[in-house]
Amino acid sequence: MNTERLWTRSFFMVCAANFFLFVTYYYLLVTLPSAALTHFHAAGSIAGLFTTLFLGAAIVIRPFVSAWMMKFGKRALLIASLIIFFTASFLYGWFDSVIALLILRFFHGIGFGMATTVTGSIVADLVPDARKGEGMGYFIMSANLAMVAGPFLGITIFGEYGLTTMFWIGAVFSFGALLLGWLTRLPEEPAIEQKGKEKQAVFEKTAIPISVTGAFFAVAYSSILSFMAVFAAQRGLEEASGYFFAVYAAILLLTRPFTGRWFDQYGANAIIFPAIILFAIGMLALGLSSSTIVFFIAAACIGIGWGTLFPSFQTIAVQRCIPKRRPAATATFLSIFDLGIGFGSFLAGALAGIMDLGTLYIFCSVYIACGLALYWRAQRQTGQKQAA
Template identity: 45%
Template sequence: MKKQPLWTKGFLSISITSFFMFIGFYILLTTLPIYVLDDLKGDGTQVGLITSVFLIAAVLIRPLSGKWLDEIGRKKILFIALVLFFVSTIFYFWANTIPTLLILRFVHGIGFGMVTTAAGAIAADIVPNERKGEGLGYYSMFMNLAMVLGPFAGLTIIQYWSFNLLFILCSVLSFLALLLSFAVQLPKGNSSKLTTAQRPKLSMASLFEKKAIPVSIVAGILAVSYSGILAFISVYAKELGLIEAASFFFVVYAAAMLISRPFTGRWFDLYGENKIVYPAIILFAIGMFLLSQATTTFGFLLAGAIIGLGYGSLVPCLQTIAIKNSDPSRRGLATSTFFTFFDTGIGIGSYVLGIVAVYTSFSTVYFILVGVIFLALIGYYLLHGKKTALLQTVQASSKTSEV
């Protein structure tokens, strides 16, 4: 049987749109901690708060975004969200106090939550069902590439130029994402938009996809660990005297992720999620431990590579599980449910870890996060992995008996 095409115009358009948006997102995520500490004379707690406020806004808007996607339509919500994201980016030029920056980060977070929910749902609609793991893996690869280019560009700009140039670049990238969104095409016959009669009343069931919650909880726990990297890696590198290595951390992260991505997506579709998720979580834990012990550029970057192999495979795999477990008509809600838990983990982690770092050290923070990752491993086994393994055993037994 011939495979349905994956690299269609619609898939490329939504992937590149998200790519430009995420570059700007990661530029700000990795450089604003330094902006708060050096330019605004803030402390570690305020650094964590700047990230947390952004993600709290994203978390609050995601359930409504998922509902709007299935009721109003994917493309309309994507356009509105990208306009809000672009306008918010422009206002960073005037965010020169902590309170002003906090307000702006909240508004910007609303746009981010809407964009990522809409784009993720559109990608899930476009990718053929039998290639979900592979397709969403490649879609996430664009996000991971942005994770490389964003921090590298951001940290390089503030090292040699100024934050004003950085804000200009972020504004241009947001505008490009807005322009490219006009080329996004949904597949013909797509029935993602619900009729008025089909729309459920406002309730928990209309805001969250129940079938996506178990794996989303696991994603949220893992996100707590990853928040320590997103929010504090640049500050940690500066503390170690490795600030130049910080811009290369995500380069080696992405290189490792890119090497594994062509295989992990296909293996997911062929052999099932457990064969990918368990090893990936263990690799993530090993990488985090090495990061907590790093004292040299080599050790610092080696940790980035191993984290790339582990965590780089986890998010697309877990998102695919959430979507495949849900009904096609509720993919928008499944996507928003997944990222609601994910962003909650990032937000809580950024704030709490910022407080922990004030009283201990960033090395201690990363060591603690190794334990959090193993907590996610246990959670995955109890909430999804055990059930999946039993189902695969039953299916294998059925095939054997048929023979």
Template identity: 40%
Template sequence: MNEQTKNNIWTKSFVIIFLSNFFLFLVFYALLTTLPIYVLDELNGSETQAGLVATIFLLSAIIVRPFSGKLLEDFGKKKMLMISMLLFMASSFLYLIVDHLYLLLALRFFHGIWFSIATTATGAIAADLVPDSRRGEGLGYFAMSMNIAVVVGPFIGLTLLQVTTFNNLFWVLSVLMVGAIVFTALVHDPIVEKSAKRKLSLNDLFERKALPVAAVASLIAFGYAAVLSFISIYAKSLGLMEAASYFYAIFAAAMLISRPFVGRLFDKVGPNIVIYPAIGLFAAGLFVLSITNSSMLLFLSALLIGLGYGTLVPCLQTLAIQSAGRGRSAHATATFFTLFDIGVATGSYLLGLIATNFGYQQLYITTGIIVIAVLFVYRLMMKKRREAEEKNYKAVKIG
């Protein structure tokens, strides 16, 4: 095996896990977009109840995520990925027979469990597959599977609702999950050795070395909740609902265009060269949202947020995995997304209070300030990380 082949990212196994993750997130985003409408139109629920279909899904993911690293370690990443994808697919079919709000909420909780385990497994396997020297670039490419799904999923869901029924929509999404199962069956995880089973400990729930990076990611997720949860409502209040349909397309395009050279910079120069500017771009996009009164400003904010936020998540995830080491990739991934999900969940609730009491403009100003504050938190974290590395180096040298 020559050096070029050894350092190749786009291997057959990487493409397969990329496609498996893409279909998983496609169904996730399609349901996330359409189920609130289903609650309002088909189940005669309230807007608060419509919001619960996303909240309870996220809640189950937060509860289960810390345990997923241990499950992957004990039973194997490939095996747990296959089980969780099969049960995620089964849950997708169950939407066809659920016709009551409380049954729907119970299904969403059940569905979220398998989403949590499956996404931890796909992220950990992708981290195992990419070469160490190109991990930032490789995980950046892997994140494109989610970036594309955030556009394709809502597009499929909302387009189908214009021409057919919810029942047919659920059939289509369930069949798409069958495709995901096919790809999952072909997944190969290069790291197959497992440690002996032992009693559950704190180390099995969280990767302590990844916690500082995950905490930074949680703050970024808190700011992103303002976009994820409120951008459509904000655009509607401004009379820009038609323009809002293009927001996520520009958002995703910005992430995809920047991804190749951002990942290379991360690997060759280091994380700071991309993370500091990305934080600034994300904050700038939120500030632009706070003064938006036209389609052009809305599109500009999508571009800035796509470049900033789209760079931060894969880069911070790479840092979390690097801090833990290859053998703990599943635990680091679980820890990262646990705190990330907590950031989104708390952000959606607390920022909703700000929007209700002070308006959406104040909401985006507040989140812009919070993201700017992340600059200083990240700098402090990297300083302590560097000091710890120097201390370990001296200890090894003396020893």
């Protein structure tokens, strides 16, 4: 067993800040489109812009964050990004106009894109090389837990107390991220010498193959984020739908200590190939589910499968480059991954209009199984780029 210390104070604080960052993200992700429809009586296309503009801003800003970290330092950029994120969260409660909120949503996405890139880069530096899989897994698990807490809190508070109270409580969550980020102390960063006016590429080439692979699987996963509540209602599983992600998170908590260590001990392939198969089985079970038991079995398989794949892909992205290019690798991975989520949400919405959601999930299981070949090819390409 490797004895290099993982749970340092800095690592814990960054994970906690990431949790509150993603709680705010998921909290608003599930409530703002509903608020646009019910409170502002906006069209469905306008409601969809609340997510599109947010993710679009994050994708646009991420390629520049790597250079800014090299110029200003990771801690300075972490604080700046969390201030932007908190400011946007605080301002939601001051506006009662769809146009103003959409502009604010874009501004909010800038802070989110910066913060997620910086925190991922910080953790990649904090985690010992021999425990990268385990450490990145725990870090990303903080976002997975937020995926359960955020929607539950958002829907509950919005339904019980209304839009204004929901906005102010969301600001409290984002302030928690800012406070934890402010209290985080990082090791002193060595100065990076640059030859002349040489510019660093905003994208890390070695990370592109595995990033595209992650985006491929994200297309399938986005169909769950977008239509889980609708699917559960179609199958008469409304009462169980609220516990889907709770089961997902519980299984993730139970398996994370093992999957992360196995990644470090036996290599990526020993973890990722079985995880892809479990993800496909979970989507198939979800598409066929008509009872609570099968529904929860699907949640468990998807929790192990997708919950293992995402941190593993990000770990590969940052492992295969030189240390000073880790911020660029993180930005490359997250930008391409978000494109997969955005495209998958759009595609799932289009397909849901012409087929039953259960059929869509069965189709997704076949799609995921095809990803076995894509991952195998990406591993070969990544290895070749690293050697070059």
